[in-house]
Amino acid sequence: MTAPRRIAMWSGPRNLSTAMMYAFAARGDCHAVDEPFYAAYLARTGKDHPMRDEILASQPQDPRAVIDALTGPVPGGKPVAYHKHMAQHMIPGIPRDWIAGCTNVFLIRHPARVLASFAAKYENPTLDDIGFLQQQALFDELRAAGERAVVIDSADIRRDPEAMIRVLCDAIDLTFDPAMLSWPEGGHPADGVWARVWYGAVHRSTGFAGPEGDLPQVTGALAPMVAAALPAYDALAAEKLTLS
Template structure:
């Protein structure tokens, strides 16, 4: 089973990758298209030179591997994808044979967290529009809505939500998903040194989130752009009972 987990940045995506990576039957791949995205756009991201040096930058080669078997003979190949990395012309045919899941987070939280690491994000950095477009595309190809799960619900009730997620994708729940060793995962991309500090200190999901953070005035247009996309997917999100 190949699982394509689509999110934007700062969406609990690394912690969820660690949860799947804690399963003995699962191999994980961290942001497969990141180097290809940087090579195509030339964006000045933190550690961009190291990302390009260490990771495959040919999107066709990445897509071929996404469609392939899990490494090391594992039964599950979990791929942590950023929606904003899927640029026009990148092959998406492999998604038709994957189980596509959409991980969402309220954009006020995404913007606040992203701004703390890389200042002044624009809508394309947040990835909400791209995530919604990918949702519509995969839904049309499959003839049904893909699974949607909200990071706030995972934080509030990790085991019930992971059980619901596993049931929705046809995978047996493994309690190992609730804990992982501190210090990172061998599958981390080289960018982990900049972005993953909090999750490297963790050994499981953090508790429920507090009130929404205030978004700086100059970033409110980014919030207003992202909110309709988030609300559209939020209406389809899993509940702890799988509905």
């Protein structure tokens, strides 16, 4: 029997990550998992996120139990498993010994856009909350170990969804499926319980949104965070997939 493909998509918040999960879940051959370490992360950090109690009750808080599920049989016997991960969830104490067994993709978005969107939903965010430094550290860790890692920019996907999804599929040796370009309006069975707080826009969508406009003007306490996140974003952007 052929071993299943496990695709780990590493993102931060407000970064097209749910739309990408829906795109992969629309494939007939793929089982999707939504932020499986969220409860473990909240339990260890004590962070007071929206719906904290519901999240803690909805998932295993033991990271090893999460890993066992991610690396075990894929539900439905499907040949592809898609893991939507937040890079900031990989805090000390959460093992990383399973990551090299996945096809690792890093989904990036300009930090000004991320912070403008995230701060509208979450008060007083910090640099650690938005995942840029964690994304770069994990990418560098994989590359240093000789592992392959792929980077794709959400702005490029929104500019030309079909072309960029085809490029991504080619980069990870996965056959492109046109079903990845659309999904039914409303929620998805893979959604975490937190979907009603965070996923409103994608629940109203049936496909990828169009190109984004000018960068938002981020001011006040958020501006230094944009500056601090930019080097990590730029380093990953230098490695991103492009149209040939």
